[in-house]
Amino acid sequence: MIDFIREEIGVRLVGQYPWITIFFSFLLGGFLMPFVRKMAIRKNLVARTNRRTSHVGKVPNIGGMNIFFTFFVSFLFFAIPPVFFTTFTANELDSKSQFVLVGLLCIFFVGLMDDMLEISARKKFIGELIVAFIIVVMGDFRFTYFYGMFSLSDVSTEFVWLSYAASIFLFLLLTNAINLIDGVDGLATGLGILACLFYGIYFQLADELNLSLMAYTLMGALTVFFIYNVFGSRRKIFMGDSGSLLLGSVIYIFIVSLCQYNISLEKCGQMDAPLFMNAAPVVAFCTVAVPLFDTFRVMVTRIKNGRSPFLADKNHVHHLLLELGLTHRQVTLVLVLVNLSFIVLGLLGINFHNWMIGCIVVAYACALTFLLWRVVDDHRLRHPGLLSEKKINGSDKK
Numbered sequence: 001m002i003d004f005i006r007e008e009i010g011v012r013l014v015g016q017y018p019w020i021t022i023f024f025s026f027l028l029g030g031f032l033m034p035f036v037r038k039m040a041i042r043k044n045l046v047a048r049t050n051r052r053t054s055h056v057g058k059v060p061n062i063g064g065m066n067i068f069f070t071f072f073v074s075f076l077f078f079a080i081p082p083v084f085f086t087t088f089t090a091n092e093l094d095s096k097s098q099f100v101l102v103g104l105l106c107i108f109f110v111g112l113m114d115d116m117l118e119i120s121a122r123k124k125f126i127g128e129l130i131v132a133f134i135i136v137v138m139g140d141f142r143f144t145y146f147y148g149m150f151s152l153s154d155v156s157t158e159f160v161w162l163s164y165a166a167s168i169f170l171f172l173l174l175t176n177a178i179n180l181i182d183g184v185d186g187l188a189t190g191l192g193i194l195a196c197l198f199y200g201i202y203f204q205l206a207d208e209l210n211l212s213l214m215a216y217t218l219m220g221a222l223t224v225f226f227i228y229n230v231f232g233s234r235r236k237i238f239m240g241d242s243g244s245l246l247l248g249s250v251i252y253i254f255i256v257s258l259c260q261y262n263i264s265l266e267k268c269g270q271m272d273a274p275l276f277m278n279a280a281p282v283v284a285f286c287t288v289a290v291p292l293f294d295t296f297r298v299m300v301t302r303i304k305n306g307r308s309p310f311l312a313d314k315n316h317v318h319h320l321l322l323e324l325g326l327t328h329r330q331v332t333l334v335l336v337l338v339n340l341s342f343i344v345l346g347l348l349g350i351n352f353h354n355w356m357i358g359c360i361v362v363a364y365a366c367a368l369t370f371l372l373w374r375v376v377d378d379h380r381l382r383h384p385g386l387l388s389e390k391k392i393n394g395s396d397k398k
Helices: 002-014 018-042 063-078 095-117 121-138 160-181 187-205 209-231 240-267 280-286 289-304 317-323 328-348 354-382 384-393
Strands: none
Touching: 002 018, 018 063, 018 187, 018 209, 063 095, 063 209, 063 240, 095 121, 095 240, 121 160, 121 240, 160 187, 160 240, 160 289, 187 209, 187 240, 187 289, 187 328, 209 240, 209 328, 240 280, 280 289, 280 328, 280 354, 289 317, 289 328, 289 354, 317 328, 317 354, 328 354, 354 384
């Protein structure tokens, strides 16, 4: 019976309208969320208050559990054919793509262990590295083309080790960038919803159904969490590392798929195809421009000040906007709109050379950063006592 329903709904309906899975995922997540919250409170799986937190009371911090289960069940139910999808390292459905799902399962448990037990940064990094090996090496989800960077283009054969190394580095960068940006209500989730909407539409138009389903089902799961996290005053729940690491991992899959898909079009001589992007890497990175640039900016600032780039502080972009007096919702809205502007900028330059549109995007990011620092410095000059108070008491979650 289940197979019949799945075949009828999956092949006939979802095959034509994959975005419908957003509603299925949303309804499933909405049904499960109250049970997840009750279990978290009963088991005392709540965010611990300290000098860097802003919440009061017992707020569950395992929202990632609801996101993961909703996403996994929805995707596996609708995937056509089950589980398998194109990795673009070959021109056929690749059974190795199942390792990607294994990797996502593992990264979820790495994050969940940190949420429940607060494991050390070293242990968490080792866990992320193992997951990167599963997805990149065993699942073969990696970059095989460098677009002339380091005087290299195709690295699928002679410099295959560089392909693996660069892909693992990007995986670690993305998962931690999304984790670090998860500092105010709805921010990481809002950025994730925006990215999933972009990739869902693109892969749907590219007829890569399972990648599109992956984006849409995750989008539905994230939307449920967003409502509880942002608007649930007495039903609030935090994503936790289980959710942010999962989100970063899935976005890595989307970025690699987008780049490799366009390379496959180029190798097949289909550069006149409507969906071909000459600047695919830049467009892909624009979908997560805010967390990537913020991570880079914060680390450079720490090094400049003679501190370890891995030492936590309150210099992230959401910290600075909160310092200016914006609420959590306002910070989320501003940064999601900024990230949207990056996506639009990238799409306007899809036919440009990667280096050209890349320089434009970096210049735009630097201009926004300079503007933010000018506003923050001016605010600190006009309110010198406020900065000291924030340093003593703290004001937010991360």
